[in-house]
Amino acid sequence: MSWQRRHLLTVEELTLAELEQIHATAAAFKRTLSRNMRKVPALRGKTIVNLFLEPSTRTRMAFEMAAKRLSADVISLDGASSSATKGETLRDTAENIQALQADMIVIRHAAAGSPLYLSRFLDIPVINAGDGAHEHPTQGLLDTFTMKEHLGSLRGRKVVILGDILFSRVARSNIHALTKLGADVTLVGPSTLVPAWFTHLGVKVSHDLRGALADAEVVLLLRIQHERQAAGHFPSLGEYTGMFGLNKTRASWLNPKAIIMHPGPINRGVEIDSELADGERSVILEQVTNGIAVRMAVLYLCAGGQPEQVSPVA
Amino acid sequence: MPALWIQNARVIDPASRRDAPGDLFIDQGRLVAPLSAAARKRARRIDGRGLVACPGLVDVHVHFREPGQTHKETIATGSRAAAAGGFTSVVCMPNTSPVADNSGTIQLMKDVIARDAVVRVHPTGCITVGMKGQTLAPIGSLKRAGVVAITDDGECVQSNDLMRRAVEYARMFSLPVMDHCQDYSMTQGAVMNEGVVSTRLGLRGWPHAAEDIIVARNIILAEQTGAHIHLQHISSRYSVDHIRRAKARGVRVTAEATPHHLALTEEALAGYDTHFKMNPPLRTEADRQALIAGLRDGTLDIIATDHAPHTDYEKDKEFDYAPNGILGLETALPVCLDVLVRQARFKLSRVIDLMTRRPAAIVALPAGTLAEGAAADVCLFDPDEVWRYDAKAGQSKSSNSPWSGRELRGRVRTTIVGGKVVFADGRITA
Numbered sequence: 001m002s003w004q005r006r007h008l009l010t011v012e013e014l015t016l017a018e019l020e021q022i023h024a025t026a027a028a029f030k031r032t033l034s035r036n037m038r039k040v041p042a043l044r045g046k047t048i049v050n051l052f053l054e055p056s057t058r059t060r061m062a063f064e065m066a067a068k069r070l071s072a073d074v075i076s077l078d079g080a081s082s083s084a085t086k087g088e089t090l091r092d093t094a095e096n097i098q099a100l101q102a103d104m105i106v107i108r109h110a111a112a113g114s115p116l117y118l119s120r121f122l123d124i125p126v127i128n129a130g131d132g133a134h135e136h137p138t139q140g141l142l143d144t145f146t147m148k149e150h151l152g153s154l155r156g157r158k159v160v161i162l163g164d165i166l167f168s169r170v171a172r173s174n175i176h177a178l179t180k181l182g183a184d185v186t187l188v189g190p191s192t193l194v195p196a197w198f199t200h201l202g203v204k205v206s207h208d209l210r211g212a213l214a215d216a217e218v219v220l221l222l223r224i225q226h227e228r229q230a231a232g233h234f235p236s237l238g239e240y241t242g243m244f245g246l247n248k249t250r251a252s253w254l255n256p257k258a259i260i261m262h263p264g265p266i267n268r269g270v271e272i273d274s275e276l277a278d279g280e281r282s283v284i285l286e287q288v289t290n291g292i293a294v295r296m297a298v299l300y301l302c303a304g305g306q307p308e309q310v311s312p313v314a
Numbered sequence: 315m316p317a318l319w320i321q322n323a324r325v326i327d328p329a330s331r332r333d334a335p336g337d338l339f340i341d342q343g344r345l346v347a348p349l350s351a352a353a354r355k356r357a358r359r360i361d362g363r364g365l366v367a368c369p370g371l372v373d374v375h376v377h378f379r380e381p382g383q384t385h386k387e388t389i390a391t392g393s394r395a396a397a398a399g400g401f402t403s404v405v406c407m408p409n410t411s412p413v414a415d416n417s418g419t420i421q422l423m424k425d426v427i428a429r430d431a432v433v434r435v436h437p438t439g440c441i442t443v444g445m446k447g448q449t450l451a452p453i454g455s456l457k458r459a460g461v462v463a464i465t466d467d468g469e470c471v472q473s474n475d476l477m478r479r480a481v482e483y484a485r486m487f488s489l490p491v492m493d494h495c496q497d498y499s500m501t502q503g504a505v506m507n508e509g510v511v512s513t514r515l516g517l518r519g520w521p522h523a524a525e526d527i528i529v530a531r532n533i534i535l536a537e538q539t540g541a542h543i544h545l546q547h548i549s550s551r552y553s554v555d556h557i558r559r560a561k562a563r564g565v566r567v568t569a570e571a572t573p574h575h576l577a578l579t580e581e582a583l584a585g586y587d588t589h590f591k592m593n594p595p596l597r598t599e600a601d602r603q604a605l606i607a608g609l610r611d612g613t614l615d616i617i618a619t620d621h622a623p624h625t626d627y628e629k630d631k632e633f634d635y636a637p638n639g640i641l642g643l644e645t646a647l648p649v650c651l652d653v654l655v656r657q658a659r660f661k662l663s664r665v666i667d668l669m670t671r672r673p674a675a676i677v678a679l680p681a682g683t684l685a686e687g688a689a690a691d692v693c694l695f696d697p698d699e700v701w702r703y704d705a706k707a708g709q710s711k712s713s714n715s716p717w718s719g720r721e722l723r724g725r726v727r728t729t730i731v732g733g734k735v736v737f738a739d740g741r742i743t744a
Binding site: 089113114116198 | 509518
């Protein structure tokens with residue numbers, strides 16, 4: 001099956017087949033990462049603009065790295081250096097980037113729906129690198145890619161997403177990816193940050209950490225954005241850690257082979273014990289490396305490349 | 315001005331319970347008894363066959379943006395949009411630049427209205443100085459300057475004590491106090507209804523409770539003071555329920571619903587289209603049904619458009635950053651015919667009542683009637699004409715309507731203000 005999609009705006013809109021194609025293509029690119037000659041010529045001559053209107057380290061670097069591995073030219077703009085500070089609208093900024101002959105635009109924006117908005121009037125592909133509390137599709141794709149590397153098929157696998165779900169775009173992209181892949185997903189956290197509305201997305205909601213972690217095979221931790229929106233939704237970071245922080249005792253409730261994930265940045269000692277973050281079950285840095293391969297796949301496919309064949313998962 | 319003779323229309327006048335085929339006669343700007351045979355020969359005839367003739371529509375909630383935001387709308391363009399929509403009397407909200415919190419600004423508006431308006435335009439004044447919710451505006455002077463109500467629409471008076479003093483004070487002048495019901499502590503950064511859809515879209519939710527709490531507050535204050543509080547653009551089913559119970563006790567509250575809250579739900583926001591962004595936000599199907607039920611049993615008194623023009627470039631933004639509000643005047647009648655008459659099976663005369671006599675009564679305007687001797691404000695419309703609405707081709711200066719490009723059924727053909735034809739067959743004739 002060929003790849004038809006020009007933009008990557010959400011995981012929600014992807015079919016299961018498309019999701020599997022991205023993963024298969026990412027797996028092929030991942031193999032190139034360990035070669036001596038790590039660059040592939042797939043996007044030679046193409047220019048990719050990373051328009052990051054909200055702070056980001058990991059995602060922006062991973063997108064730059066991915067583009068460079070594909071031999072594309074990359075220009076990265078952040079909020080402070082863009083014309084947004086001079087009052088230019090997003091539409092005008094984006095149309096200027098297109099007029100400057102960019103071949104693709106990767107956008108990170110604080111306002112949900114901004115990538116969809118750009119895709120309506122731009123002729124070039126738009127890749128969502130995180131839009132408000134909506135989606136962070138490449139993160140959801142790389143997280144599920146990492147889970148599959150460890151667990152194989154995710155069908156029926158018990159996955160817990162723990163933390164600030166309400167304000168998390170990472171949570172939403174993972175929810176859509178995991179439900180499409182057939183996983184059994186439970187969201188856990190304080191009731192103010194994990195409202196029951198989420199059950200309409202096909203997942204369970206729980207505030208009982210022990211019950212939820214029991215025999216889970218994956219726990220995906222999310223950062224508590226206490227300095228931002230989440231302020232006022234719970235009493236204090238100390239109380240959060242006391243009620244929901246992942247420590248050794250709580251980790252022992254997990255399935256013995258369970259992996260611990262976190263999209264970063266980590267607040268050590270808040271949502272996770274420092275020791276656990278560095279422990280043998282932690283795949284946090286693997287996620288970061290996989291982020292390059294998955295983003296290579298996304299850039300390559302949306303630029304018109306064709307996917308690797310999906311091999312049936314054992 | 316020649317006499318007018320509207321022939322063979324279906325004449326609907328809820329004030330006199332009239333709904334029958336017939337003629338209307340207008341002379342010297344007033345509705346009159348059937349003209350003599352000699353006078354009929356000289357009268358200008360308007361063929362009413364297939365049309366409904368009803369009192370000119372009345373809207374107690376429009377934003378005409380003048381003074382100060384005339385890039386969006388002016389009294390000239392707004393009143394033309396009103397005429398095109400069959401409205402002959404409209405009530406302007408005071409959130410202009412500067413806000414209408416003093417008699418000088420009201421006088422300025424009245425001068426512009428006298429010069430530019432093609433329908434009857436009535437100003438409101440602010441409840442508080444600068445619409446800041448801190449000290450009472452000079453409500454007595456505003457009344458003397460000619461406002462028909464006071465409101466901080468767009469803002470909601472948060473202090474319960476100040477609101478209490480405002481309604482107590484305004485009562486002395488028989489001025490209704492209109493309130494946009496929103497507890498700001500619950501809606502920080504909110505851009506749409508809080509619920510399943512906001513959860514999916516990652517947008518900040520505006521919980522119905524933020525409306526319900528202020529509705530309940532206003533009911534309590536109206537009950538305590540005996541003052542009339544008018545609750546603007548109700549959107550929540552729980553608010554409808556509060557109002558229903560208050561009215562059963564005889565509390566002096568009235569309430570309005572907008573055509574868009576009657577026709578649309580939060581599901582329309584799936585594509586982050588800013589033409590569906592308004593305040594209060596579109597809510598759920600259950601809320602929409604409750605608004606219709608509220609209009610049916612009289613819990614909600616009237617339809618008001620909240621006509622809120624914004625330029626293309628203001629609306630063409632990230633959803634979070636776009637301003638709230640949509641146009642309403644040129645689509646209100648067909649949208650209400652569709653939702654209330656064709657879908658919810660209201661009698662046509664009932665819908666006309668909700669858009670004429672009843673809103674006029676809330677702000678004590680001598681409008682909304684076809685009684686002999688009344689000012690000849692008349693709307694003639696074809697209830698069945700199907701047409702495509704193009705907001706860019708409309709009379710408003712702005713085009714921010716979710717119905718632009720859509721087919722609508724029911725079209726205003728002629729609008730008459732004080733015996734003068736101001737709109738006919740798609741054109742302003744004033």
